[in-house]
Amino acid sequence: xxxxxxxxxxxxxxxxxxxxxxxxxxxxxxxxxxxxxxxxxxxxxxxxxxxxxxxxxxxxxxxxxxxxxxxxxxxxxxxxxxxxxxxxxxxxxxxxxxxxxxxxxxxxxxxxxxxx
Amino acid sequence: xxxxxxxxxxxxxxxxxxxxxxxxxxxxxxxxxxxxxxxxxxxxxxxxxxxxxxxxxxxxxxxxxxxxxxxxxxxxxxxxxxxxxxxxxxxxxxxxxxxxxxxxxxxxxxxxxx
Numbered sequence: 001x002x003x004x005x006x007x008x009x010x011x012x013x014x015x016x017x018x019x020x021x022x023x024x025x026x027x028x029x030x031x032x033x034x035x036x037x038x039x040x041x042x043x044x045x046x047x048x049x050x051x052x053x054x055x056x057x058x059x060x061x062x063x064x065x066x067x068x069x070x071x072x073x074x075x076x077x078x079x080x081x082x083x084x085x086x087x088x089x090x091x092x093x094x095x096x097x098x099x100x101x102x103x104x105x106x107x108x109x110x111x112x113x114x115x116x
Numbered sequence: 117x118x119x120x121x122x123x124x125x126x127x128x129x130x131x132x133x134x135x136x137x138x139x140x141x142x143x144x145x146x147x148x149x150x151x152x153x154x155x156x157x158x159x160x161x162x163x164x165x166x167x168x169x170x171x172x173x174x175x176x177x178x179x180x181x182x183x184x185x186x187x188x189x190x191x192x193x194x195x196x197x198x199x200x201x202x203x204x205x206x207x208x209x210x211x212x213x214x215x216x217x218x219x220x221x222x223x224x225x226x227x228x229x230x
């Protein structure tokens with residue numbers, strides 16, 4: 001089956017620093033990847049759509065200058081949380097959709113970000 | 117606004133029993149629905165999907181039913197096992213242009229008692 005990985009699986013950082021999270025499709029190519037945020041005991045909230053070779057599309061209320069997305073290849077998208085603050089602490093999850101074939105989205109294992 | 121929601125936040129069942137998890141959606145134009153399972157600290161795992169031109173789809177031990185008349189989606193798990201304990205989300209693809217943007221419901225926690 002299709003596998004999506006994320007790195008790191010968890011990160012703790014100081015307030016004001018920037019953190020980069022990687023999302024990789026391991027055995028398929030993905031022209032489109034998605035980034036979600038999930039707070040404890042809540043559902044997933046779509047943050048942005050990452051398009052290979054073009055600018056990301058952000059959902060309403062998500063600051064594009066704070067959450068920088070780069071989708072430089074068909075297997076890698078990165079999310080950088082800039083100048084992180086404690087309220088950015090959350091579980092960040094990416095998903096990828098195979099460029100060829102079904103509409104099924106495959107999710108990564110998530111990255112737990114804790115900002116002190 | 118449009119939303120996808122779940123009827124019950126927690127469902128507790130006995131091991132071996134069948135489980136039914138429900139979901140209501142509000143966008144009658146949606147044509148693709150997915151059920152995901154999420155274990156604690158992990159990403160969602162695809163279970164089964166269904167398109168609006170179908171009313172039933174079966175997988176291994178799981179069945180998804182779609183009632184477009186009342187905009188209701190359900191996930192049935194046969195012979196529930198302890199490993200099925202998790203949070204289950206329904207998701208709805210709102211985009212008619214198939215962009216893949218999913219809206220998730222609030223989730224139902226399934227607890228399986230041994």
